[in-house]
Amino acid sequence: MQWHSKTSASFHVGNGTKQGGVLSPCLFNCYVSKLIMKITASNIGCNIGGVPANILAYADDMVLMAPS
Secondary structure (H helix, E strand, O other), X not given: OEEOOEEOOOOOOOOOOOOOOOOHHHHXXXXXXXXXXXXXXXXXXXXXXXXXXXXXXXXXXEEEOOOO
């Protein structure tokens, strides 16, 4: 993976679900729901108009927000 001019070390993905598989959306939802709940509970992020915001998510798109 590359971010600006920095490249991460390579890694192997050994398991997962087939894209378009019947079970894929259910497993994705289970994983993402827990992830979003943990990030939300961390209370780390931005404050927008008095409302804490640290993750914005829609379908499989996510934005993590930080104050710096």
